[in-house]
Amino acid sequence: MKKSQIKIKVNGEWYELTVPNKKTLLDVIREDLHLTGTKKMCDTGECGGCTVIMGGMVVNSCIVLAVDANGKEITTIENLSQIGKLHPIQEEFIDKGAIQCGFCTPGMILSAKALLDQNPNPTELEVKAAISGNFCRCTGYVRIVNAILSAAERLRSVNDEGI
Amino acid sequence: MKEFDFVGKDIPRVDAVDKATGNAKFTVDLSFPNMLHAKLLRSPLPHAKILNIDTRRAEKLPGVKAVITGKDTPYVFGVSHFDQTPLQTEKVRHVGDAVAAVAAIDVDIAEEALRLIRVDYEPLPAVFDAVEAMKPGAPVIHEGKERNIAAHASYDLGDVEEAFQKSDHVFEDHFETQRVAHVCPEPHNCIAVWDSSGKLTFYYCSQAPDLTRLQLAKAFGVPESKVRVITHNVGGGFGSRATSKFSMDFAAIVLAKKTGRPVKIEYTRDEEFVYATFRNKFIMDVKTGVTKDGMILGRQVTTISDTGAYCDYGPVNVNVGGAMAGTLYRFMNYKFDGYSVYTNLPYGGAMRGLGNPAVHYAMETQISMIAERLGIDPLDMRLKNAVHTGDETVSGAILKSCGLTECLEAVAEKIGWREKRANPKPNRGIGIACGVHFTGVRLSPGIDADFAGANLIVNDDGSVNLATSCTEIGSGSNTVYAQMAAEVLGVEPNKINVVFGDTENCPMGWGSRASRNTAVGGMAVKLAAEDARKQILSAAAEKMGIPPDNVDMELDIKKGMVYVKGTPSRGMTIADVVKFNRYRKDGQAIMAKAHWDAPSELADKVTGRGNFSSAFSFGAKAIEVEVDPGTGKVNVLKVVASQDVGAAINPLGINCQIEGAVHMGLGYALMEEIVFDQKGEVVNDHLIDYKILTPLDMPPIESIIVESMDPIGPFGAKGVGEMATIGTPEAVSAAVRDAAGVWVTDLPLTSEKVWMALKKKTERR
């Protein structure tokens, strides 16, 4: 049998799917779930364009087999904002000029989220390390790093206020 | 620049929300009912006759819907020369040259079908080096192209020999630059859909949908009205998508016609590395005559550029390099010979700056060398020779605005040029370089036009639909257009809905290339907005009972409100103006159009001189490095980049472009290179071994905007994107010399090359 049944929780919803064993999590996200925010940029785990958060950690979904993701909780970029309300990381990316062609942006934002979830007060070096697997060809990363540091500051002040 | 409401402000990108949420659609995200997937069969040999292609087994594979070969694609296309056919019939000219294509219900089946196609080849001798390819007896790659020379560009201006005679010193130096790849985040992809009337809709990640449409219509021999090109967001272009020029495009179109179903082709990342074209490899010899105090009297440049198996932009790259080499300094004696040469390698094309970055690397590194040899400060030598506003350069460029001196002085000051040179630190060094690039260009012989268009409709609610001929490829053009239109119309930028990328609904233009978006595309937007403003004011005046002759004197628009100057409470909203104008007998809409042809000229056919662009952007870079003498590693400590953009419509956007261009420039300088093996196959077609800098590798970058207020450009603006790419490798090269005492004159400056140079230097002692 070269197909398997899997259950994955994506953006808070459980999906039951039958997938070829060789199908990657990225292809399931894009083709079966029609969530095209996660991008196929290299398909070999070398660029971070397909970054999703799985089990609380960033992974390159193009080198994770969908069958291996069975039972796991996955967050894609689509989950980050509610209609009409952006996540502070998204707002800072927009305000600080961290977005140009936008293709690397979803993966970049999720790497930022995973970082700030674990380390609310990162140094500039820690930010660069956190996105070191997310390639960008347009920005030179400067504004992206600024945006993440700004987002960290905003999130800290929100948390400090106990909201 | 004077103070405006929106122009000159750091307005966030109008498309950023969609991109931040993952809602922005790229061509590769599209899918259609009944869609097939296609793959290309590519030659494993670099040069071979095709004896036979047998596709019968592939055709029989379940899931395969069509198989095509060269006989199904009898089309000719190209950029400089029409030397390409989509699928080869007679012979293949590089590893990867396409010979067949398969459309199937999924990619796996298409790939399996490729393995079932049998091709019989007769290998031919191959050549992988441009200099070797020019020698007698070299394999002939294209019949009729003697010595494999695809094109020869030459300039012979003034009297270079006399200039050399008059010079105190004449220096000759040799430089080489490498092939680098665009590494567009979104790999090339397209979807071809034919409708029942025989009309093709081609979804493509194009920088210039109209150019794509024209090329396809011409190649297929159909009227342009039968081809519609649609482009969504584009995940990077950098010149690789300026035209439709790939086997993939034609294969998808023909397969779609044959099957009657939409056909999609996507490059994988390794295909994107090899078959999306590269920046050409350049070999350059620069001979410069100078006085003893550093005045340049004449220059002669010879370059051989490897264009690969097909021309594409190869000859244009050489031509541009030649033209721009005569545009930066004030010397008036200039000779240039540039050869674009065929080899049996995957072909190069247009990449950000065309041939200009390579030629600048050679010229500007030599200036630093000459300054050192003469005992002159490299900054002072550049300032001495720099062009100024009002100059007509030896290449024929008329500089209506030029901020070159300001750019040089700005970076020198920011990096602490004088102090650092006076107080050198061990293993540390600084280098400086400057450059020039055009803003839109008239370089295609026979096409005496460089235009953009804009259509503008004001809606009942006071919002604006603005259709542009330029494409948003990530450089921020949509935002700049929203700012310009908002400024002229007196509305908030978020009221401007910028539409692009559909050849049926947008005006025609040459798209997003040659750094023309802000100045050429923007001028069309400004003119259309001015026309719409006139209409609004005229209708408002009619409603408000103001005599037509007094309109400009009495009325103004701000925040969507047309009001009487001095009595802001007396007025009406634009929305009300539009509705008043429309909903009445003989009513009219508020609609405007503009077509702007940038005021430039084709070069003279004989001399090659010409004012080939409406404006020229200048820039400078000062870079500080530290060299580890034990390993040769070059650590870039700081980059200061300045750019004369005419006027900064969106300073944030400009700084972003500069930073991204510095990233590309550092890659070109230090580590990016497409490497071939002895069989002409790329060995590093993946991101581990084709190295672009990661965030941890990036130095701090400071960018400085200089505004020389171009008299032609909208609000004074000129081009940004390509000039920003120029200057980095030459400044790094000079900084390495300053730090380590060695010149490395072929890019990239890998740690191994620097280490070898240091070793040689030690051994010479």
Added chain:
Amino acid sequence: MENFEYFEPKTLKEAVGLLVKYKRGARLLAGGTDLMIEMKGGYVKPKYMINLKKIKGLDKISFGKKEGLRIGALVTWSTLLSSKPINQYYPVLRETASLIGCPQIRNIGTIGGNICHASPSADSAPALMIYEAQCVVAGPGRERIIPIEEIFAGVQKISLKQGEILTGFHIPTPDTESKGCYLKFSPRKAMDLPIVGVGVLVTASNGTFQDVKIALGAVAPTPIRARRAESFLFGKPVNDQSIRKAAEEAMMESKPITDMRASREYRLGLVKELTYRAITLSISKNITQE
């Protein structure tokens, strides 16, 4: 990529049984960071994929001062980085982990997978070698222990027999006086393979070298120990001259090739330079401690 049958054995015995049954047609899935690339490139076409991650106990870290460190083959680099005992007692291993890939790779890439891929430039090899790790191997027969050096059989070849699975490593507690480092020379600071990698562990007292371990990556078909350089230093005074001579020895023991990443000549030069730096750096840590 070709399709395959997929298994999630719950026990080692089950996994071994599958390997024995399916022989060369089977592949073991740990993190997948190397395997997936090989499969997508068509270099490897398994018919049977055996996912090891459902087997309990393969991703554990345990430490006791007497027993040393036991680290399961499926421990990811991220887990390794957050391990207190590793941070305290095996800092070179920790340093190595921080230099691998990027967060996405470190979150799923495993130490066992890195060793079993057996690249000559495997980042984890020098650190495991200087700490003299033992590889624990399960199989159809009895559990075996193989010294880390012996697990490498050649370029991307490991010396495991049919049906055997690397289950983890046992690393003795290093001498408390020892200090070391891993120097990875690569063009980029992330997402890169070493052109040359040097791992060093040094113990010195009374101004002489007592024990030195030097391991080199990317300069031979497998990662190697520079044993002649190590022997040379034993008993030698801790000074620049000794270190330079040792570095020269290490260079002569290495057998690098020329490939697209670097030339043989450059790699030899780097071995010499980086070995010198690694020993000097480690010694200076030693002195600071005193």
